[in-house]
Amino acid sequence: MLVSGIPDSVVGTNCWVLAPAAGEECLVVDPGFDVVDRLDAVLAEHRLRPAAVLLTHGHADHVWSVAPVCGARGVPALVHADDAHRLGDPLAGLGPQLRAMLQARFGDAARWSEPDDVRTLADRQHLELAGLGLEVLHAPGHTEGSAVFVLDDVPEEVSGAAGPGQRAALTSTVLSGDVLFAGSIGRTDLPGGDPGAMQRSLRDVVLPMPDDRLVLPGHGGATTIAQERSANPYLRQLS
Template sequence: MLVQTVEASVAGTNCYVVAPGAGEECVVVDPGVDVADRLAEVLRAHRLRPAAVLLTHGHFDHTWSVTPVCGAHGVAATIHADDAHRLRDPLAGMGPQLRAALDASGAGTWREPDDVVTVADGARLALAGLDVTVSHAPGHTEGSALFSVARPGRSDLLLAGDVLFAGSIGRTDLPGGDGGAMRRSLATRVLPLDDATDVLPGHGPVTTIGRERATNPWLRQLQG
């Protein structure tokens, strides 16, 4: 399996490209601010053809480039139904200073994707030759989702968005956040996963479930 990362210019958001291999179709995950050109370079270098864009949640730093990326390749944006409303304006509730900063950065203006596919908990998606399972994991936002990519003979690859980071978890004080929901998501969606599961978080370095189970203070607290 081929996995490539493009780091966004704002908030260090990780945009991932996942494919069965070079020269294949792929999925693009969380195209944030100012990633479109660098993403295009990755796609050319590995001869990849996007089949879909997956959004782990609707905050602007994970969605800002979704419309140009989807438009360039004629594909849909896929997001959990509870966060689809954020695609109307992912800056809603974030304050005028942030909007002004983005305007000043040259990041361009927001335009909602033309084609949006909403998914629910437990959905199985066959995309780009990949078997992807959706797990609803609210807490960071109402519609935050984990995408598990099956890998034959190995544990799944987990696209965790802002639910789980290396040594930390997503904050719950932003619009749509809920600390109680986050704890439930960690207890019921994250902790049951196999230790060998590789975790690709929305920010920061990759990790594994086993490493986080042993060292992440928020997961350790839930385990007593």
């Protein structure tokens, strides 16, 4: 499996590109702020054709570029049903300082437009997209509709992101969005956050995962479930 990470230039949100191999269809995950040109370069370099855009949740830093990415290629945006409403206005609930920063940085481009084709996902749903099979796991807490995506495949290395390179001992991959990071977890004080729901998601969704699973998070470098189980304080306190 080919995987490339593209951190955005504003808050470092990871946009992930996944494909069975170069020259194939691919999935684009969480295209955030200011990634369109770099995403186009990755697609051209590996001769990839997006089949869909997957969204781990609806906060602005994960969906900012979804409309141009989808619109340029006529592909759908997929998001859990409980976060679909956020695509109407992902800036809702953001403070005036962040809105002003986006306006200063992007000018007229800071105006939001919703993707034309939005399709909703459900917990435990299985998808076959771009030659990849994945399962949707609903993991609320960061937002009501936060989800993680599990793939029964793993790349030999992850380009464009920090973290361990060779994956020979790993058997599967999870795109964890803002549920789980290397050494931390997503905030629960943003719109849609719920500390109790986050604790349940960590306990019921993350902790049962096998140790030999690669984690590609929404921010920061790649990690593994084994590493987080042993060193992440938020998981250790639940264990």
